[in-house]
Amino acid sequence: MFKCNDSWPYIHNAMLEVLPGGLIAGAFQAGASEGSADQTILFTLSNDGGLTWDDARVVVPLGSTGAQWAPILRYVPTSEVLHMYYVADQQLFEVASTDLGTSWSAPVALGIGNNDTDSQIIFTCNKVAIATATTTLGTDGLQQRQRITLPFDSVHPNHGFVATSDDDGVTWALRGNVTVPSTYLEPAVAATGEADGAGLFMTLRASDGNMYSTRSADAGTSWTTPTPLGAADDTKTCLWAFGGATSGLLLSYNELGSGRARLLLSVSYDAGATFSQLAVLEDGTDKLAHCYPTTITNGTHALTGYSEYVAVCRIAARQGVCCCCCCCCWLYLLACVARVTFCAMHSCIPTPKQTHLRAGTTTPRLPGESE
Numbered sequence: 001m002f003k004c005n006d007s008w009p010y011i012h013n014a015m016l017e018v019l020p021g022g023l024i025a026g027a028f029q030a031g032a033s034e035g036s037a038d039q040t041i042l043f044t045l046s047n048d049g050g051l052t053w054d055d056a057r058v059v060v061p062l063g064s065t066g067a068q069w070a071p072i073l074r075y076v077p078t079s080e081v082l083h084m085y086y087v088a089d090q091q092l093f094e095v096a097s098t099d100l101g102t103s104w105s106a107p108v109a110l111g112i113g114n115n116d117t118d119s120q121i122i123f124t125c126n127k128v129a130i131a132t133a134t135t136t137l138g139t140d141g142l143q144q145r146q147r148i149t150l151p152f153d154s155v156h157p158n159h160g161f162v163a164t165s166d167d168d169g170v171t172w173a174l175r176g177n178v179t180v181p182s183t184y185l186e187p188a189v190a191a192t193g194e195a196d197g198a199g200l201f202m203t204l205r206a207s208d209g210n211m212y213s214t215r216s217a218d219a220g221t222s223w224t225t226p227t228p229l230g231a232a233d234d235t236k237t238c239l240w241a242f243g244g245a246t247s248g249l250l251l252s253y254n255e256l257g258s259g260r261a262r263l264l265l266s267v268s269y270d271a272g273a274t275f276s277q278l279a280v281l282e283d284g285t286d287k288l289a290h291c292y293p294t295t296i297t298n299g300t301h302a303l304t305g306y307s308e309y310v311a312v313c314r315i316a317a318r319q320g321v322c323c324c325c326c327c328c329c330w331l332y333l334l335a336c337v338a339r340v341t342f343c344a345m346h347s348c349i350p351t352p353k354q355t356h357l358r359a360g361t362t363t364p365r366l367p368g369e370s371e
Contacts, residue, residue: 132197
């Protein structure tokens, strides 16, 4: 997707989205270093399933808001609009495109900032989830509406929040407020289909050797107390809900103790109650770190964009070397590479009885699919 160069020696926080016509969109933050004044968001497209990418271009020119962080992409087929959410100046912003990313609207603040959270908003996180919310609308009484749920992270103190909208992004409300033992929580949210469509499942980064999970039965208005889900490195996870005959959740994360080197993909068919390993996306033998994944499905393929880098001593001066897909270079990293991982260019979602395989093996088609 992008290769680090003299103009963009730092890149990170990759995001993917499927668009019409076989296109895949990618976005990520880029700058001189993490949090630098020139940190902006770049956008690119692939028309061959992620094998090659167009030249990346700036989405929002830098202005008075300072560094731009952690883009989230969401395409709405009914309106044919591509939305992008991000953080700048400790506030949530949105831009939109009606031409698949060729041009973008001016940034619009969602009306949620650090004064609302009583903490410092730093990242929008992972993908948007859509749930069914029962709300009271004027004199019409209770109605069911589709609720957009946008997860984000804040620090000092550390909290995971969601911003929700019941009117397709016109207005937003602050909800959530969960916390676990961690410097950063970076929540990931996916719809489960439970509670008449109002069920949501959230995973959270933690620093005690676990990733945590919490649930909402009311489309994100309230959440259960987070509990350990399983062992994982202290870094971002990603959730993705896939549909069809084998509907379930995909979870990408780093194996505990691997130093972000081993990147795993697991699947759940019981709304997150249990997960089983689906693929080893990176086995760590290349001595590189692979982290901050974003997993989506494109038909029967699972695609994961993530960061890859060489971790060396903490030095500020470095020459970034990034290539392939999605990208990263922390302040203390020498170089970074990122890519889209395909599970052998076949379906990476097996039937429930076939949940153990490694990347690079052919996987069964979903029920009813032709070869």
